[in-house]
Amino acid sequence: MSDFTAGFWDYYIGVITVVSIVACAVLLWGMSTQRVPGGATTGHTWDEDLVELNHPLPRWWIWLFYITIVFSLVYLVLYPGLGSYAGSTKWTSKGEYEAEIKQANAQYGPLYEKYAAQDLKQVAADPQARAIGQRLFLNYCAQCHASDGGGSRGFPNLTDQDWLYGGEPETIKASILNGRNGIMPPLGAALGEEGTKDAAHYVLSLSGRTSDPVRVARGKEKFSAICAACHGAGGKGNPQLGAADLSDRIWLHGSSEAALIETIGKGRASVMPAHKDFLGEARVHILAAYVYSLSNPQSAGMPVR
């Protein structure tokens, strides 16, 4: 794509390039035919008696310069260089990149195909596939889910048994392929400041943590009316909606009272991006198997930590 909107600059650059090359050729021709005062020295004398011996270069040096001119002209015909002229080979760095990708796909494709035909659990039990999966994971997933898959605040831990959308191999694969949009709506306005705090205390009580019994009682009503729609009556969560289990000890966005109030009042929007177009299904298949093996070391035939 041309960086300039007006066509003038294409010609401007092209003309400057061609004129420079022609000027070089004219200069070379002039130098090779020019005759100068000769002799044993160059004729200059410095510091009283210092002279420079005359050692003319061999004539073939000139031909090296002419070769560079021929090279530049051939180059400008074959490759882009003259304004917006694309060159007869139509070479682009993007085209070269795509050719390399194509070559790499042709080289590694059969390996991915082999695993894509296998069941996910079978792939997870294959050490070579897991090694590939780990490399993919470190490249594409570790930025959020950490190198060990342990996640961090806001990014789920993939090594435990707690799954927002379900931990079956096929569900994991679907999560990676299509991504997930985890929306916890902001309820601060609906609940009010005190109501939010009450709901937070009720949620604290679900996992048996220290809570204010008065607020728990008040919060329970609010929870049944509003929160239970997604999180279920006992706060056990709902993998269909990606609603978190609030009765366990795993807290994606923080477990403190302040963090819970913030989550309820302001809501949370967690996005797992879709990787179908980016990585392709064959790679995601191996990746899903690797992620599955992280929380199921036995089924993957791995030594238990």
Place this chain on the structure above:
Amino acid sequence: MNDSLKGPELRKPDEFIEEALYEVREKIYPRAVGGWFAGWRVAMVLVTQIVFYGTPWLPWNGRQAVLFDLAARKFHIFGLVLWPQDFIYLTLLLVISALALFLFTAVAGRLWCGYACPQTVYTEIFMWIERKVEGDRQHRIKLDGGPFGLRKLRLKAAKHGLWIALALWTGFTFVGYFTPIRELAGEVAMLALGPWESFWILFYGFATYGNAGWMREQVCMHMCPYARFQSAMFDTDTLIITYDKGRGEPRGARPRSADPKAAGLGDCVDCDICVQVCPTGIDIRKGLQYECIGCAACIDGCDRVMKKMGYRPGLIRYSTENALRHGWDFRQMVKRALRPRVLVYAAVLSAVTLGAAASLALRAPIKVDVIRDRAGLAREVEGGKIENVYRLQIMNTEERSHRFVIRVTGSDELEHLEVLTEAQPLEIGPVSSRAVPVRVRAEPEHARRSSQPITFIVEASDDGKHPLPEVFSVRERSSFFVPGESR
């Protein structure tokens, strides 16, 4: 160098000659010469070329002993495998080579050019072939000056055929350092060479043929930067090839029976042998010139003539500017050779060489890079502990498997560090690397600062079956982060 400017050909101010900026090269026909220094050069040619042509064929533990595998980024040199991380050793090699060049040049001028430089070595081989086919200097001049005919065609074809064959073999050998030479030989035999292999064989072969067959002294005179900067390392105590003007002049022809003193002549019989044998076509009697590559062919040539004449050898010899001026003998000259710059060069060269050798011998066969997870600096896990995640890139540079144990130590403030990773010890295959995620846990109450230095220790582990030949460990520093709210 200045001597050459004081010759009779210095242009007089009123003289005016016009000429082109570039001149047509005059072909040089060096005459064959034998002698002590020619023998040294032949020996150097043999040694360097046996090493060059022979090395790629040496086997070592089922692979090529010396193979620079660019695609896999592994340089195999006998038992040693160098990784890209070992690039410093290439730097050291270049530093050592440069210092050696400085030292040898300061002591005895262009020794490298005269005996060891590939340009000299290949030119010597190509000239030897030329001599075998076309004959010595006189025959070659006559052949080139003669009319074109069947005999000339036959000789030229034979010479160039042999040159091209040798050049292609040289190119083939060169490529054989970068791709397994036995497979390469098979590909050549099957005419199944890849495009890049073909290119490099032909390119290197063409460079050999062109430089040693056609360019010769022009490479040294017009292309080589080392030729020029070596002159800057000469001083008045550097051994150079010089003509003893005091002894030789006035030069002149005379019968063998004549007494030169009676005829008022010096020892130089003006036979021009020194000019005829010179591969760069200079007259050493004009003094030190930048074209002189220090090959000492003129010494060998002159000594033969001196012997024939019944004179002392050494009219042209290795000597220093000071020795010539003051008439020193060999011992005085050598005494001056050990001057401060030579001693400094020698000391630095030995220090760097010893340092490089020691570092190479003592290096641990593994390399470790610690890459800290950056997205989540720290996370809280059960029991209120703080966990940091690291990725350890562990590279086993040796050609056998190693088993490793990862440990971690922190400062006094950060006790009770736990390392959690896959089952230890970890096994890493020969000449391969692995990324190992490692979690480190600590009790936050011990931490007074948010960032604590910690050190990973990766140690070779005994597998219980084989005794460890040597225990080694690699330490890599990183940091452990404790969030403010947890402290």
